């Protein structure tokens with residue numbers, strides 16, 4: 001399969017660049033959740049940046065969870081990614097279609113809201129979990145992540161992320177780029193980045209989605225460090241939901257058994273698992289064994 005992420009260094013190794021053609025991943029999310037355009041853009045942007053943060057993790061099995069809630073009509077956006085390039089996520093209301101007045105531009109900031117937070121949790125194997133939270137700046141996602149990287153991780157960062165939705169609601173183009181300034185960078189490097197005048201990345205990829213070409217256009221001295229592949233992937237299973245049932249109080253399990261069965265839907269992939277009377281009895285016997 002063709003890789004859709006480039007990780008590169010440029011500006012005399014003073015900058016690290018993560019460039020992601022996220023079209024297929026976001027289209028997969030759109031189909032799974034039946035996303036309307038503004039929900040698609042908001043969730044798609046968050047998924048793409050979370051996926052790149054997953055790739056930034058040094059050890060395998062480290063998982064990054066991003067939660068965004070700005071008090072807007074879309075509700076909570078939650079995305080999870082790992083270092084293997086797997087990402088999944090959902091938003092409270094998948095059926096939001098709002099544009100800025102008189103324009104075709106999807107009103108992501110309005111849908112997300114600005115009265116809230118962006119929270120990042122890293123589940124680090126063998127180490128303590130790390131959680132950090134910043135106030136939302138614009139709710140447009142890219143600015144909010146840039147603010148998070150600069151404040152919480154103390155890395156001056158540019159985040160460019162966008163999703164272009166077609167008239168038939170499918171994803172026409174989608175991309176994300178993170179540019180980190182590394183220690184030792186100069187004033188010259190900052191001026192160079194300021195003068196890039198980045199065009200919306202989804203428009204760039206709508207015309208030409210060749211990652212190598214775009215990287216060279218922005219940074220003629222760029223050197224590729226790695227190429228990776230990111231995909232939408234949900235790792236849910238019947239066993240996992242069965243284990244979740246174990247955490248319910250006995251009273252609730254008894255009620256479910258009386259109702260004959262329970263359907264539990266995975267929020268990340270919309271797959272439904274049915275547990276019948278016999279399953280619940282099994283869970284209850286485990287639960288009583290557990291005390």
Ligand SMILES: [Zn+2]
Pocket residue numbers: 234235236237266267268269270271
């Ligand atoms: Zn699932």
